[in-house]
Amino acid sequence: MQRMGLCIGLKPEVIDEYKALHAAVWPDVLAVISAANVRNYSIFLREPENLLFAYWEYHGSDFTADAAEMARSPAMQKWWEICDPLQQPLATRKDGEWWAQMVEVFHHD
Secondary structure (H helix, E strand, O other): EEEEEEEEEEOHHHHHHHHHHHHHHHHHHHEEEEEHHEEEEEEEEEEEOOOOEEEEEOOOOOOOHHHHHHOOHHHHHHHHHHHHHEEOOOOOOOOOOOEEEEOOOOOOO
């Protein structure tokens, strides 16, 4: 299992909309996430900075392949079409990143 953390900004004028969307995530989107071997997925919001932090545990053996399969899903594509304009990627993210990947520096069970 690999723990993964990512972060991105959230536009302040859409916070309520973003919360409402994630309070009722579509079952098809949840199924795609599960099929991609992603478990224990959480998104946290830090206000007033409007920073989203996503955490999940990846239980597969090839995240790149599972992420690509997830991206091919029509349900996920529609979900991202709605959610992506609400987000504000960090200026410091790497090329090709939307959510900026984070490095785990500490863990304790």
